[in-house]
Amino acid sequence: MSIQSASIDKKVTVRTVQKLKGVEPVTMITAYDALFAGIFDGEVEMILVGDSLNMSFFAEPDTLSATMDQMIYHTKAVCKGARLPLIVFDMPFGSYTTPEQALENAVRVYQETCAEAVKIEGGREKAHIVKKLTENGIAVIAHIGLKPQSVRAEGGYRVQGRSEEEAMELMEDALALQEAGAFALLLEGMTSDVARRITEAVEIPTIGIGAGNGTDGQVLVWSDMFGFFEAFKPKFVKRYLEGAELIRQGLRQYREEVKSRAFPDDEHSY
Template sequence: MSIHTPRIEKKITLSTISAMKGVEPITMVTAYDALFARLFDGEVEMILVGDSLNMSFLGKEDTLSATMDQMIYHTQAVGNGAKSACIVFDMPFGSYTTADIALENAVRVYHETNAQAVKIEGGKEKADIVRVLSENGVAVVAHIGLMPQHVRSEGGYKVRGKDEDDIKALLEDALDLQAAGAALILVEGVKAEAAKAVTEAVQIPTIGIGAGNSTDGQVLVWSDMFGFFEAFKPKFVKRYCDGAKEVREGLEQYISEVKSRAFPDEEHTY
């Protein structure tokens, strides 16, 4: 049996990611624990510890209930499993309402985890917060387009970039955030034409999710892409395996073997 060798052995830094713009597409997935972080480490360049964990694993209807304590805990776990990937901490709802609050929480992230950057949702209205964080040594991944933390105030998940005015607004957001010091821009739920325009307008890398294939990289939630989250499947999600089905089949076999006393057999007995 061959031993799997990770594709990436060196430590991936934000400088590594920056240098990939226009050269090689960047891969990012979410992770919330050491087990899956270890599986993904050495394969993808970036791991996002997303507040999506509250939907995927806590059974919530949206991401808004995630707390700093939860996110810190899960980022510590991911950091224990991933040694080469660049880890990004998703700042939860309410943790960056002002520049002072954002800086206090971001400093805590750097003190208590090995995340290399924090992600915050918002356009040009968050530029001052991005600037304060950047000036104080905290790298920021800005998040524009469809913003899950705004789901209640906006009455649902709405695709952006459908007309010229909205594309212009997205470009203004991206350019202002870049000027404020953002290291990357995550573009979510945006028409492909708009995401392409944003990617071409900025010098920093863009990471897309539901934004076409012209961005500098892509991110997906692991439980979506591997078929474990079954409540719904967004249009932009491609399932690379049917994880839930495979787990159920394995569980059914286990139950059958226990009931029939086929397990444990001699091979699995001391």
């Protein structure tokens, strides 16, 4: 029933991703270290070094405290682990408030890591920043809809595009960002209908999270999709594995074997 697509055996570039629009959906997953990036290598087209790092692995209530230095450190690790996927650097909160600052930080990303694109959150109001980056040879994914870096200003995480007015605003954002040079759009937390309409209206690929089945690709946070992050489970997360439960089972067996002196046995001793 399910199609087991062949592993990816060629380097994925910005162009590869753009050419997949209308051909087949693009898969993207987050990664934050070399170990997991190595496991994901060749299995997905794109890896996002997300600022979700701060929530999933540092137990912060939101992503706002992630810094450029932290994101660069983790991107370097991902670069060591993954060879084939297009690696995208999630620009942290406060790192792209002006075109000049955004360019300075994005140049740092290109000079210090192997990331091939950066992602910034924002609609039309950020189009001038996308333009500045793309004019200077930096590939940009623009992230619209539910923007986690705006959580404090918005007073929470809220699905966007439920009214026709909001839907029109999102469409205008998408078109303005495409015009500014974004090579792809990330559509987060919006109704499936709006995401589908945007996808049909733009020439660049759209990658969705909590945006339904009509986008050109999907992204999920790996610790969510494999059941390691148990603190919250939004509706859009599908668990493909019960990771935390598997780890606990292994740990319990380890503990039992240590307590009973079954481990280490001769096979694991010198």
